[in-house]
Amino acid sequence: MFDIIMNILNVLTLSFNVSIIASNISGIKATIKHIFITTITIFIPSYWLFIFKMNNLLVPLSVIIIFLLYCSILKNKYSALLISVFTQVIFALSDAIVGIVFVVILKIDYSLITNNIVIALMLSFAIISVAYIISKSFNVFIRKQSFISLSRFIKKDASIFAFSLTVVLISIYLYTRIFKYWSQSPSITFYMSNLLLIVSFFIFLTLIIYLNYKNIKKDLENIHKEADLNQLKEYTEMLEAVSSDLRSFKHDYVNIIQIIGDYLDSKKIDELDAFYRNELMPESKKILAKNRSFILLQHIKIIPLKGLISSKVVIAQSKGINVRLEISEDIHELSINLIDICRIVGVLFDNAIEAAEVCNDKFIEFLIYRDENSTVFILSNSCSEDVPPIYKIYEKNFSTKGSQRGIGLKSVRNIINEKYKNVTLTTHIENSVFTQELIVNLPYTKI
Secondary structure, three states: OHHHHHHHHHHHHHHHHHHHHHHHHHOOOOOHHHHHHHHHHHHHHHHHHHHOOOHHHHHHHHHHHHHHHHHHHHOOHHHHHHHHHHHHHHHHHHHHHHHHHHHHHOOOOHHHHHHOHHHHHHHHHHHHHHHHHHHHHHHHHHHHOOOOOOOOOOHHHHHHHHHHHHHHHHHHHHHHHHHHHHOOOOOHHHHHHHHHHHHHHHHHHHHHHHHHHHHHHHHHHHHHHHHHHHHHHHHHHHHHHHHHHHHHHHHHHHHHHHHHHHHHHOOOHHHHHHHHHHHHHHHHHHHHHHHHHHHHHOOEOOHHHHHHHHHHHHHHHHOOOEEEEEEOOOEOOOOOOHHHHHHHHHHHHHHHHHHHOOOOOOEEEEEEEEOOOEEEEEEEEEOOOOOOOHHHHOOOOOOOOOOOOOHHHHHHHHHHHHHEOOEEEEEEEEOOEEEEEEEEEOOOOEO
């Protein structure tokens, strides 16, 4: 009976430990239900392996289960592979640390650990505690360093990354087999060598993540530089279009005066009124609107943001959307990362354009103003009467135009919630007008 209880407790604590480590590494907010399901999923097949004395398959089994579970959750095989491998490394590292504390520091005989249920339970809970601290600290470190999400991989690096993880995984498995052979007669040298080897695995994996992050960051910087150049090009084209319109208007000025004079000489007031309202005023409004947008955009001294907004204005106008800008004063800097603010404003504009272009009254209004402590962006657009509830709009992959189109607003919310305490985004829907208010407060606080 003692052996049965010991076996159940050993496998159960191992399964629970693995589920906790994997949850911490993934960064997913774990619930009791999630931990319970993961633990039971690992425990049931692991216990059968334990009964049939197939302990050598416990590591591969737990790796496969964690890999499949997180593949279904994250929808990314590379992230799932990384989580499953790191889980094994952190578990082994925790086991090595606790082993040194119990056997080397506390001088507890190794035979007592395997035969005394109280000491065995203390050892198991100590491993869980150490594993929790290491995995949680690792996740905090990843987030503090602003590492890119593990689900984002450049295709050219994916095969190398997967190969490296596979090599580490095979090494861990072989190591556990050697460990079982050596542990028949453990010594201080054995425990120190064990810890050193596991730490080496951990450092190697961390280095893989870091190098992968650097490659992704470099590629993304190049992508954003190219986007900035394209936006600047569109802004330049917008200026050229305004200048061309003004030159054309100036060129036609004499002709327009002549036409007005002819109507007046002929006393054709009704025809003059029709010419003014139907021909002259609409064309003048177009030119003045473009010129006004150009003048207002000059208040934005952040070149990439200026280029982004100008490009979105051009796109909206090309779709027949009436765009109105209001920028009260110069914007020199913002207390938010440049890439993040461009990404947020870009997503908000894209959604505004998408919603407004299907309406009869197509309009977008964009306002930027400053006060002593904040810069406020307000983007309003016409929308259909059957717009869904606000909570539904911010769900991942939600879109009124088909699947996989609505990830933008969800990513905006994630950027703000995960990185900035000084930025807030509120949404209002009233009388078929959809309004987003983005407030960037001072000082800049990054978590």
